[in-house]
Amino acid sequence: MTAAGSVPPDGPPQGGAAAFDGKAFVRGLSTAPGVYRMHAADDSVLYVGKAGALKKRVASYFSASPKSPRTTAMLAQVARMEVTVTRTEAEALLLENQLIKSLKPRYNVLLRDDKSYPYILLTREDAPRIAMHRGPQTVPGNYYGPYPGVMAVRETLNLLHKLFKLRSCEDSVYRNRTRPCLQYQIGRCSAPCVGFVEQAEYDDAVRRVRLFLEGRSDQLVDELAAGMEAASQALAFERAARLRDTLASLRSMQARQYVDGRAADLDVLAIAMEGTHACVLLLAFRDGRNFGTRAFFPKTNGVDEPAEVLAAFVSQYYTGQVPPQEIVLDRAIEDIDLLQEAFSLQAGRKVVIKPSVRGERAGYLDMARRNAVQQLATMLGSQAAQAARAESLRALLGLAAPARRIECFDISHTMGEATVASCVVFDAEGPVRGQYRRYNIAGIEPGDDYAAMHQVLSRRFRRAADSTPGEGDGPVLPDVLLIDGGGGQVAQANAVLGELGIQGVTVVGVAKGEARKAGHETLLLPDGRELQPGAASPGLQLVQQVRDEAHRFAITGHRGRRQKARSTSRLEDIPGIGPRRRASLLKHFGGLGGLRAAGVAEIARVEGVNQALAERIYATLHGLDAPAPGAKATRDP
Secondary structure, three states: OEEEEOOOOOOOOOOOOOOOOHHHHHHOOOOOOEEEEEEOOOOOEEEEEEEOOHHHHHHHHOOOOOOOHHHHHHHOOOOEEEEEEOOOHHHHHHHHHHHHHHHOOOOOOEOOOOOOOOEEEEEOOOOOEEEEEOOOOOOOEEEEOOOOOHHHHHHHHHHHHHHHOOEOOOHHHHHOOOOOOHHHHOOOOOOHHHOOOOHHHHHHHHHHHHHHHOOOHHHHHHHHHHHHHHHHHOOOHHHHHHHHHHHHHHHHHHHHHOEOOEOOOEEEEEEEEEOOEEEEEEEEEEOOEEEEEEEEOOEOOOOOOHHHHHHHHHHHHHOOOOOOOEEEEOOOOOOHHHHHHHHHHHHOOOOEEEOOOOOHHHHHHHHHHHHHHHHHHHHHHHHHHHHHHHHHHHHHHOOOOOOOEEEEEEEEEEOOEEEEEEEEEEEOOEEOHHHOEEEEOOOOOOOOHHHHHHHHHHHHHHHHHHOOOOOOOOOOOOOEEEEEOOHHHHHHHHHHHHHHOOOOOEEEEEEOOHHHOOOOOEEEOOOOOEEOOOOOOHHHHHHHHHHHHHHHHHHHHHHHHHHHHHHOOHHHHOOOOOHHHHHHHHHHHOOHHHHHHOOHHHHHOOOOOOHHHHHHHHHHHOOOOOOOOOOOOOOOO
């Protein structure tokens, strides 16, 4: 149930600011648990909070008790409030965090992270593959994680490939294999693509991988030991030897990575703060294995109490994923009992939060504290250097103030193939990866960089020209627009901005220096001047950082698009070619390359392929006009 309160019908008082009558609003509230939201006059969300008793909690904001300057400033902006009643306080906690993540209120502590967490994906198919996965979980299968970092995922995958030999290749590669790949040769895959392993044996390996990833390694060890004994008694000594080696590897890993003599499932969290800058350091263990550390830098929005920031982090971080059995904190926080209840309901098992520990866990907590301090110092130093570079760039370009938003565009292709344009965004704190964009370029002459630049800039700035000023997060237009290229590319940028009537954007070309050496770049300024600041210039270093990031982002997208086009079998698009005929053709010719080199007559000799179908295959693979199905066959080319 949701209730709302707004400005009294008498209208705002003189001075134009709407006065919200908080005490009148509180009189209509119940003592039920729920979530409250404070809105400003422009309807933006100022704050989202939870309460075990809505009436009591909201009333505390409008009482005569002393309040911090931050809270006073927030209440002065409130124009209306809304509440949502929940059945329990645990439900209120979950709803609060969902709303904070979606609404990003101005006065809440916000968990910021530019990257999605890495998972291990075990697909759901006849021969499941195992691989690292980021992003939306749209591929059918089981997802294990999240892991705190990519290195932990790679180490785990490396171990699993050695022990259980599951495939890692994409389906497009798997379907078109006619002989085993290098992974089979080095003992990291059992080659299900060519039938070198029985289906029952592969299924058994998949089941054991699931046991390992679900934290049931003790059960897996017992099963492997029993299987080794059974194989020995059946005189299957080769199989017994393989199981013995797998068992030894697992036991060796367990001996190295137990915590307090047992397979722990815990996270250790410590916070370091300087002013309103915070770093939360996460040290993760799963099934006794150390998954490494990950540093987070929450947006505190003026909060300077470490316990309050840590409480907000714990609440937001674990409501988005399954928490471990034990969470160790470097200090006490509010609502520990409530958080334990909510996390236990979410995980389907008991979750314990400990703000005070001894023994080996205290050692891990001390290590997390020291790392949090170090990471925070590194971040603050990086921000100071970033501010110095931004000021230097302001002086170079003659701007009135340092650029709040810088965008850079780059084009990447291979001789005109799979052209991709990138747009990266930097603000005063560095890269804003959530606003990076890639554009697939089409409808131009292959290799025409000028046309590609014109197309991508038109697509990007047409939306900005049509949007309402102030829409979305941050400024709609950049203060500085960097173009990776010379005068031709800069001319295209100026032409696009002129066509769309966009003003106030400083366009700067970044031309490569002699022998393409870093530090020798030439900046093409809007007034026609050319600058060569030199490698020691902090302003040029910032330009290089943004330009290199745009180049990296563009070439990564180009390689992915090119690989997808090259690895996708064009046979799948030909009418009359199903899985059996495709497999027969690839097996007969040893792959797509052999099929492409064959003539129509040779293709027609494959079982199930007639002359007309052979002509369609040949035409499709060579970029010719393919005859329609049912058309009369012609001679062999």
